[in-house]
Amino acid sequence: MAGAIDHRLLTRARATRTYLVAGVAVGSATATLVVCQAWLLSRLIAGVFETRSLDGLPFGGLLPALGLLALVIVGRAALAWFNSWVAHRSAAAVKSQLRADIINARLRAPGRTQTSTGSLIALLSHGLDALDGYFSRYLPQLALAVTVPLIVGVAILTQNVLSAMIVAITLPLIPLFMVLIGLATKAKMAKSWRTQRRLANHFADLVTGLPTLQAFGRARNQTIGLEKTEKKHRSETMSTLRVTFLSGFALELLATYSVALVAVPIGLLIVDQKLDLLTGLFVLILVPEVYLPVRQVGLHYHDSIDGIAAADDAFAVIEAAGGKPGTVPAPALTDATIAFDRVGFTYPGAKVPALAELSAEVRPGELVALAGPSGCGKSTALALLMGFQFPTEGSISVGRQQLFELDIDSWRSQLAWVAQEPGLTSGTIADNVALGNPDASPAAIADALRRAGAPDLAPGRIVDDAGENLSAGEIRRIAMARALLRIDAGARLLVLDEPTAGLDSDTEAAVLAGVRRSGAGALVVTHRPAVLAAADRVIELVPPALAETSVEERGPSVAKPTPADEAAEVSR
Numbered sequence: 115m116a117g118a119i120d121h122r123l124l125t126r127a128r129a130t131r132t133y134l135v136a137g138v139a140v141g142s143a144t145a146t147l148v149v150c151q152a153w154l155l156s157r158l159i160a161g162v163f164e165t166r167s168l169d170g171l172p173f174g175g176l177l178p179a180l181g182l183l184a185l186v187i188v189g190r191a192a193l194a195w196f197n198s199w200v201a202h203r204s205a206a207a208v209k210s211q212l213r214a215d216i217i218n219a220r221l222r223a224p225g226r227t228q229t230s231t232g233s234l235i236a237l238l239s240h241g242l243d244a245l246d247g248y249f250s251r252y253l254p255q256l257a258l259a260v261t262v263p264l265i266v267g268v269a270i271l272t273q274n275v276l277s278a279m280i281v282a283i284t285l286p287l288i289p290l291f292m293v294l295i296g297l298a299t300k301a302k303m304a305k306s307w308r309t310q311r312r313l314a315n316h317f318a319d320l321v322t323g324l325p326t327l328q329a330f331g332r333a334r335n336q337t338i339g340l341e342k343t344e345k346k347h348r349s350e351t352m353s354t355l356r357v358t359f360l361s362g363f364a365l366e367l368l369a370t371y372s373v374a375l376v377a378v379p380i381g382l383l384i385v386d387q388k389l390d391l392l393t394g395l396f397v398l399i400l401v402p403e404v405y406l407p408v409r410q411v412g413l414h415y416h417d418s419i420d421g422i423a424a425a426d427d428a429f430a431v432i433e434a435a436g437g438k439p440g441t442v443p444a445p446a447l448t449d450a451t452i453a454f455d456r457v458g459f460t461y462p463g464a465k466v467p468a469l470a471e472l473s474a475e476v477r478p479g480e481l482v483a484l485a486g487p488s489g490c491g492k493s494t495a496l497a498l499l500m501g502f503q504f505p506t507e508g509s510i511s512v513g514r515q516q517l518f519e520l521d522i523d524s525w526r527s528q529l530a531w532v533a534q535e536p537g538l539t540s541g542t543i544a545d546n547v548a549l550g551n552p553d554a555s556p557a558a559i560a561d562a563l564r565r566a567g568a569p570d571l572a573p574g575r576i577v578d579d580a581g582e583n584l585s586a587g588e589i590r591r592i593a594m595a596r597a598l599l600r601i602d603a604g605a606r607l608l609v610l611d612e613p614t615a616g617l618d619s620d621t622e623a624a625v626l627a628g629v630r631r632s633g634a635g636a637l638v639v640t641h642r643p644a645v646l647a648a649a650d651r652v653i654e655l656v657p658p659a660l661a662e663t664s665v666e667e668r669g670p671s672v673a674k675p676t677p678a679d680e681a682a683e684v685s686r
Contacts, residue, residue, distance in 0.1 A: 137257030248421025450513030458507030536593030567624035
């Protein structure tokens with residue numbers, strides 16, 4: 115049973131520890147009331163049999179006795195309600211914390227997890243909801259299974275040693291069967307969860323590619339795949355339910371036989387008058403209460419498997435973001451130089467590095483271009499600078515601090531990033547540009563669009579999901595305007611991945627002028643001659659296969675002079 119309590123939930127989710135303490139306290143109080151209830155019932159029933167009338171009942175008569183019994187029952191009901199309330203509150207707190215941790219981990223290091231978008235959505239929505247059953251059903255029963263048998267068993271031991279010995283021998287059989295059944299249940303639940311994720315991924319991919327499928331007349335054919343996946347999911351669910359019902363039947367049968375092993379000797383002892391009726395009734399009423407919590411743990415074991423499976427996926431995403439994030443405040447980029455020192459990176463499972471032997475500097479206010487053939491690691495270098503990935507070789511420093519030591523929020527607050535495929539949200543163009551600075555005025559938004567070479571884009575124009583109603587050039591200009599607005603708000607380095615791809619020469623010139631006028635530094639990945647010519651320095655990256663040769667063989671990496679540098683040299 116203890117193995118089903120994920121230690122990561124105890125260490126990461128404080129509400130779990132709080133709930134376990136409350137559960138043990140509630141379980142102890144419940145066990146005490148169970149003993150009181152058995153004592154009251156045995157006294158009442160034995161009193162009727164001994165006096166053969168209601169006049170000789172203890173506690174002053176029938177009504178006072180029933181009143182005490184009602185108080186005990188109400189107390190048990192109140193404890194059950196309180197336990198359920200605490201469980202649901204704890205589940206809500208843990209789910210909220212895990213969802214926040216997952217989102218923060220994804221934002222901190224979006225490139226370090228292999229979890230697809232569909233799987234992530236399934237996990238954040240109904241996946242983590244499986245923790246409701248874990249907290250509201252399984253953990254309460256687990257706490258009761260620890261406290262009730264112990265307290266009730268001691269009460270039985272004080273009255274009849276033989277019955278206590280039978281209980282002590284038969285009670286461990288239920289956890290043993292639970293382990294055997296739980297192994298099969300765990301495998302079934304893991305398989306069901308994999309099928310559920312496959313269905314979520316299939317549906318997400320289908321929705322994403324639906325316009326293309328519709329254009330080629332293949333959309334209707336996808337219903338066959340969906341039907342097969344849904345049928346598989348239904349089959350796995352029914353198979354899991356069969357195992358659950360069979361496990362419940364087996365545990366009920368075992369508990370029934372165990373109670374019978376106690377009841378038969380008790381009955382024979384009472385008939386032979388070797389045991390008084392009061393003691394016999396007291397033991398018989400308590401014995402089923404010993405097995406009940408343990409049996410219920412087995413019945414709710416599949417809830418724990420669901421919850422643990424969801425928690426496993428959640429912690430996989432969280433832990434993929436790396437260890438503890440840095441805490442050192444990032445130095446101001448107006449004074450600090452960014453240095454790549456023999457930086458290399460290899461994606462997990464890849465045999466060839468995506469980036470190798472990159473040594474370069476980006477000084478304050480410089481426009482530095484990264485150039486080279488496709489596949490040499492230019493975009494990977496930007497991802498490393500943004501903190502989306504950690505270098506597998508070498509290091510990146512900002513001033514005197516290593517990049518991984520910096521607080522990622524304070525570091526990224528100084529960056530304005532334009533990805534190779536910029537993301538847009540549904541709303542207006544102004545809404546998307548304002549993501550760079552939510553406090554920007556309409557005039558500032560219009561000015562940012564103008565500086566990004568998009569004076570013709572109306573700020574109030576509606577943007578569909580992912581910018582489907584915009585051209586690639588319009589999306590890039592909106593992203594550039596957003597980045598320039600972020601520079602206006604205090605960011606000091608533009609990180610641009612092919613910012614002018616798909617733009618005409620006039621718009622490209624306007625974008626470059628906007629970057630220059632911003633006064634911030636810029637690290638640009640580009641193939642465009644105009645961008646290379648406008649750069650202060652160009653750093654040529656070589657393909658990883660060539661980078662694996664020694665520095666002595668190919669010489670150190672140097673920044674190539676731009677036409678602007680050559681013209682300045684001639685004038686001097």
